[in-house]
Amino acid sequence: MAERTLVEAINDCFHVELGRDENVMVMGEDVGRAGGVFRATAGLRDRFGPDRCVDTPLAEAGILGTAMGLCMAGWRPVCEMQYDAFSYPCLDQLITHVGRYRWRTGGSMEFPVTIRMPYGGGVRAPELHDDSPEAYYVHTPGVKVAIPSTPADAKGLLASAIREPDPVVIFEPKLHYRTMRGEVPDGEYTVPFGKARLAREGTDITFVAYGSMVPLCEQAADALAGETSAEVLDIRTLKPLDEDALLASAAKTGRVVIVQEAPRTAGFGAELAAILAEKAILDLRGPVLRVTGYDVPYPYWQIEDAYMPSVERVVDAARKLLQFQ
Amino acid sequence: MAQVLPDERELRRVIGDGESIPDGEVEGLDESDLIALYRSMVVLRTYDERSVVYHSQGRIGTYAIFWNHEAMQAGSVYALERDDWIFPSYRESAIGLLRDMPISTVLSWWRGHPSGWWNPVDYNVASICVPIGTHVPHAVGLAWGQKLRGERTVSIAYFGDGATSEGAFHEGANFAGVMKAPAILFCNNNQWAISTPVSAQTAAKTLADKASGYGMPGVRVDGGDVLAVYDATRQAVERGRAGEGPTFIEAFSYRAAPHATADDPAAYIDMERVAEERQNECLGRYERYLRRLGVLTDERAAETRNEALERMREGIAAAEAEPAADPELLFKHALVNPPASFDEELAELRRIRGG
Numbered sequence: 120m121a122e123r124t125l126v127e128a129i130n131d132c133f134h135v136e137l138g139r140d141e142n143v144m145v146m147g148e149d150v151g152r153a154g155g156v157f158r159a160t161a162g163l164r165d166r167f168g169p170d171r172c173v174d175t176p177l178a179e180a181g182i183l184g185t186a187m188g189l190c191m192a193g194w195r196p197v198c199e200m201q202y203d204a205f206s207y208p209c210l211d212q213l214i215t216h217v218g219r220y221r222w223r224t225g226g227s228m229e230f231p232v233t234i235r236m237p238y239g240g241g242v243r244a245p246e247l248h249d250d251s252p253e254a255y256y257v258h259t260p261g262v263k264v265a266i267p268s269t270p271a272d273a274k275g276l277l278a279s280a281i282r283e284p285d286p287v288v289i290f291e292p293k294l295h296y297r298t299m300r301g302e303v304p305d306g307e308y309t310v311p312f313g314k315a316r317l318a319r320e321g322t323d324i325t326f327v328a329y330g331s332m333v334p335l336c337e338q339a340a341d342a343l344a345g346e347t348s349a350e351v352l353d354i355r356t357l358k359p360l361d362e363d364a365l366l367a368s369a370a371k372t373g374r375v376v377i378v379q380e381a382p383r384t385a386g387f388g389a390e391l392a393a394i395l396a397e398k399a400i401l402d403l404r405g406p407v408l409r410v411t412g413y414d415v416p417y418p419y420w421q422i423e424d425a426y427m428p429s430v431e432r433v434v435d436a437a438r439k440l441l442q443f444q
Numbered sequence: 445m446a447q448v449l450p451d452e453r454e455l456r457r458v459i460g461d462g463e464s465i466p467d468g469e470v471e472g473l474d475e476s477d478l479i480a481l482y483r484s485m486v487v488l489r490t491y492d493e494r495s496v497v498y499h500s501q502g503r504i505g506t507y508a509i510f511w512n513h514e515a516m517q518a519g520s521v522y523a524l525e526r527d528d529w530i531f532p533s534y535r536e537s538a539i540g541l542l543r544d545m546p547i548s549t550v551l552s553w554w555r556g557h558p559s560g561w562w563n564p565v566d567y568n569v570a571s572i573c574v575p576i577g578t579h580v581p582h583a584v585g586l587a588w589g590q591k592l593r594g595e596r597t598v599s600i601a602y603f604g605d606g607a608t609s610e611g612a613f614h615e616g617a618n619f620a621g622v623m624k625a626p627a628i629l630f631c632n633n634n635q636w637a638i639s640t641p642v643s644a645q646t647a648a649k650t651l652a653d654k655a656s657g658y659g660m661p662g663v664r665v666d667g668g669d670v671l672a673v674y675d676a677t678r679q680a681v682e683r684g685r686a687g688e689g690p691t692f693i694e695a696f697s698y699r700a701a702p703h704a705t706a707d708d709p710a711a712y713i714d715m716e717r718v719a720e721e722r723q724n725e726c727l728g729r730y731e732r733y734l735r736r737l738g739v740l741t742d743e744r745a746a747e748t749r750n751e752a753l754e755r756m757r758e759g760i761a762a763a764e765a766e767p768a769a770d771p772e773l774l775f776k777h778a779l780v781n782p783p784a785s786f787d788e789e790l791a792e793l794r795r796i797r798g799g
Contacts (some may be wrong), residue, residue, distance in 0.1 A: 165481075170592050175619070175622075176615075176618050176619060176622055178615040178619070180581070180611060180612055180615050181581050181615030181618065183581075184578065184580070184581025184582060184584075184585065184612060184615065184616060184619075184621075185581045185582075185584050185585030185588060185616070185619050186585060187581070187582045187585060187586070187587035188581065188582040188583060188584060188585020188587070188589060188599075189585045189586070189588065189589040190585075190587045191498060191529075191564070191570070191582070191585070191589070192585070192586050192588075192589025192590045192593065192595075193589070193593070194589050194592075208611070210613065211575075211578060211611075212578065212581070212612075215575045216576055216578060216579075216582070218778075220454075220571065221779070221780070222777045222778045223561065223571040224561060224562070224563055224564055224571055224777075225558065225561030225562070225563065225777055226776060226777030226780075227561075227562075227563035227564075227565070227566075228563065228564060228565065229780055260778060261778050261779065263779075279678065283781070284780035284781065285779045285780050312781075313783070316614055319579060336793045343523070359783040359784075359785075360783075362785075393721065
């Protein structure tokens, strides 16, 4: 065990996984010489060479498209999209090929590609460095989606993604890249897909979240201490989803607030709410509430705090829901 | 710095017209090669013509016609080795036949039946790419990945003139140049993207001109001349194997048939020009060339054609004999590790369908 920041945990994962499997390669914009704009891939080019930590041309669809060909040649490429909102050009490849190619071959080929990107706001960055685009990706059949919220999970989920035979997209909460530190197991460490994490146990209300909204929900739980006992469920992998954990927590507390940073409409929170409506309605004491970003473009940073779900908004939703006995 | 500006805008040709333009020859091809190329073209032509008939009979779905593209497909594939990878677009749907893929597989693909799936590794033929040009980066990635492994494999991606407007083509071509990937970008410039003429597609003088922007040679070849296509592709393969990187080939031809069975070109094309082009179609040109050489007799031509027709009859019979696809196939192949919900959904579907 060592204490690491979230981005250090990712870097540690890469050093372990590239050392473990010579078919793993990292590719993306500025990942080699610079070690990535957030230093997630620092030291890889020196240690494993420029063919396994590749500085690519600035072309996200080209990165993912060539990665599909690399898979066909037996590689396990890990593609970095430099920022959330810069990933959109790669959606063409993701939707038309990444999620479909194995199916198209009647299950005879594997495409073990990993796509990872920093996501989310709150970092006082220029426009289009702040998006939470997970819904576009989750909605694409044939790909899996994970969003870690702690340094240990950032390492363990990335390692699982790299070893996974199916395509995986990982969103990393850039807000916490350096601000969050935590114990991270040394050496090989994986976190299985489809297993949620109970970030905090409680009895009266459940906050369901993933990524950067998990620590926010924990702060909200702290703020409500003495008033109510809040549980925080970290979804960890959006697809596959740990429905059992979601339903178990809903059955236990009878009240669920879903917190998502992305815009509200058709966000992943809506999917979680729909599952609760289908499978937990008789366990619920009140409506499922959502605290989300708004259906507006992510704002300039002087007003981003008003856009981002806040502890106050989560607490407010919790108090509304607690009125249902 | 490699010479990348097109050194020729003239189309490379080997086959003459039997009159003022003399026939050339291609070094290294003997009579058996010439006949093998002929057989390939007949197989493809027969496949294409029968498929249009099968469509009209309701036996296959919408079909993208490749009539007059056979020289481009057969000539280029003949320049490859068996281990080299082919990345077809829908216009090259039957190119796997040149690698001994069963005809029923390709027909099943056009019948929308899962038995039209194939394992690309069995033939080194990738799945048919339907969206335009998005397979170019795949071919480049494969070539790059094989090169990293020290393999001598090259890849070839086929696409049309319209695809050169797509971002995926440009990103793939740029990656190919930067990574010195042994990839061949084969553009069948049949001058039409459904109803859009190539003049509305680009302001470049030729499509081959685009290659220079990516640091690769751009070669122009008569796409109706199977021997010229073979020769140009062979040189591109040699370049790739020698570590010199990718080549762009613009094979210039004419789409002398509808884009697909659902298309009526009379609305946008000069049908007199089409009739003229059909007089000069690639298989007929090659047959006349072989006859001038004394290599092809009426008997051999008929035999080759009948053999191909017989294979088509067997192929459609086999495709039509496939049992109905089970709904299980909805869920079975999308993921190596599917979620448990797939089993639940399939069970529910079976209950409701009563299957």
